Every structure is written in C-alpha cells, then in structure tokens.
Amino acid sequence: MSGKSLLLKVILLGDGGVGKSSLMNRYVTNKFDSQAFHTIGVEFLNRDLEVDGRFVTLQIWDTAGQERFKSLRTPFYRGADCCLLTFSVDDRQSFENLSNWQKEFVYYADVKDPEHFPFVVLGNKIDKLERQVSTEEAQAWCMENGNYPYLETSAKDDTNVAVAFEEAVRQVLAVEEQLEHCMLGHTIDLHSSSKSGSSCC
Numbered sequence: 001m002s003g004k005s006l007l008l009k010v011i012l013l014g015d016g017g018v019g020k021s022s023l024m025n026r027y028v029t030n031k032f033d034s035q036a037f038h039t040i041g042v043e044f045l046n047r048d049l050e051v052d053g054r055f056v057t058l059q060i061w062d063t064a065g066q067e068r069f070k071s072l073r074t075p076f077y078r079g080a081d082c083c084l085l086t087f088s089v090d091d092r093q094s095f096e097n098l099s100n101w102q103k104e105f106v107y108y109a110d111v112k113d114p115e116h117f118p119f120v121v122l123g124n125k126i127d128k129l130e131r132q133v134s135t136e137e138a139q140a141w142c143m144e145n146g147n148y149p150y151l152e153t154s155a156k157d158d159t160n161v162a163v164a165f166e167e168a169v170r171q172v173l174a175v176e177e178q179l180e181h182c183m184l185g186h187t188i189d190l191h192s193s194s195k196s197g198s199s200c201c
C-alpha cells in the first residue's frame with residue numbers, strides 16, 4: 001500500500017454483551033463466535049483500510065463493558081480519535097445507557113471539545129427478531145445528543161460492519177478537515193470580490 005498511512009485509534013464502548021468484541025473480530029478476522037467470552041480489560045487489533053483515497057491504519061480498541069471492569073478499561077480511553085457507542089437493539093437497557101457511556105468516555109479521555117468529538121452510534125444484533133429499540137428511536141437519540149451518525153449492524157451476519165468502521169474514519173477525517181480549515185483563520189470566498197476574514201468556527 002503506497003502513501004503514508006494515518007494511524008487512528010477507535011474505541012468501542014457499550015454494555016457487556018452488546019457485541020463489541022464480535023464487531024471487532026468480524027471486521028478484522030471475519031470470524032464470529034456465538035459463544036464469545038466477556039472481555040476482561042481491553043484488547044486491540046489493527047486493520048489497514050483506504051477511505052476516500054486516504055490510507056489508514058485503524059487501531060481498534062475493544063473494551064470490557066461489564067461494570068466490574070471499569071477501572072481496567074478507563075485508562076485506555078485517552079488518545080482515542082473516535083468512539084463507537086454501541087448498544088444492542090434487543091437490549092433496551094444498553095440503549096438507555098448510551099449517555100452514561102458517552103459521559104464516561106468524555107471524562108476519562110479528557111475530551112477538550114466534546115461538542116466536536118467524533119462519536120458514532122451502533123445498534124448491533126439487527127439479525128435478531130425481538131427488537132426492543134426501533135431505528136427511529138435510536139436515530140432520534142443520535143440527533144438530539146450531537147447529530148451522531150447511526151448505523152445498524154450485525155456481527156453475526158456481517159451487516160454494515162465494515163461500513164461502521166469506515167464511518168468512524170470518515171468522521172475523524174471530517175473533524176480534521178474542519179480544524180485545518182479553521183486554522184487557516186480566513187475563508188476566502190472565491191465567488192465574490194470581498195474577502196471574508198472571519199474564522200469559520
């Protein structure tokens with residue numbers, strides 16, 4: 001793969017059992033284990049990909065969702081470029097816990113500008129028939145809490161898994177682009193004679 005690769009750290013957060021490890025393993029090894037064990041601390045796997053012409057090495061950090069492992073996972077939040085807030089569509093409590101996960105991440109990752117931090121929300125296990133959270137309800141939560149992208153996935157039948165990780169990269173690149181744009185401090189409107197000197201953010 002030619003061209004310098006950008007290393008991005010993406011972290012998966014969410015209740016125990018929603019499918020974080022399964023999503024990571026499906027994406028990196030294309031395997032699914034119906035008897036997956038609970039994660040105890042954190043694990044990470046790398047995968048190279050190309051998104052919109054940019055070469056990226058994605059370092060995916062998978063965390064233990066169970067409350068008893070909180071002290072083991074929180075030290076690893078710092079330095080994440082994107083956070084995948086994950087719930088399971090057949091587990092209403094995991095959906096209702098999304099804002100706790102977001103707060104936990106912002107606190108322990110010491111996010112300076114939470115308004116502009118790239119979060120992506122994943123509703124996993126959409127292969128299961130008994131849903132407890134509708135697509136509309138999840139989309140509404142994402143809209144109200146930061147206009148976050150929302151994707152519905154299944155690690156079991158490999159629905160939208162690659163798309164979800166690609167979206168995480170796109171969100172980081174979009175924030176980076178916006179920052180670069182703002183660093184310029186000036187927006188030059190090529191279509192009008194006057195030059196607007198205001199910064200854009």
Ligand SMILES: Nc1nc2c(ncn2[C@@H]2O[C@H](COP(=O)(O)OP(=O)(O)OP(=O)(O)O)[C@@H](O)[C@H]2O)c(=O)[nH]1
Binds near residue numbers: 064128
């Ligand atoms: N039907 C279905 N089952 C899934 C899916 N993703 C994960 N599972 C199952 O759900 C259970 C929990 O999956 P994990 O990937 O271990 O969940 P986790 O979020 O990593 O859980 P913790 O490590 O405890 O935080 C396992 O039995 C998986 O096989 C999915 O998309 N569909």
Ligand SMILES: [Mg+2]
Binds near residue numbers: 021064
């Ligand atoms: Mg796990």
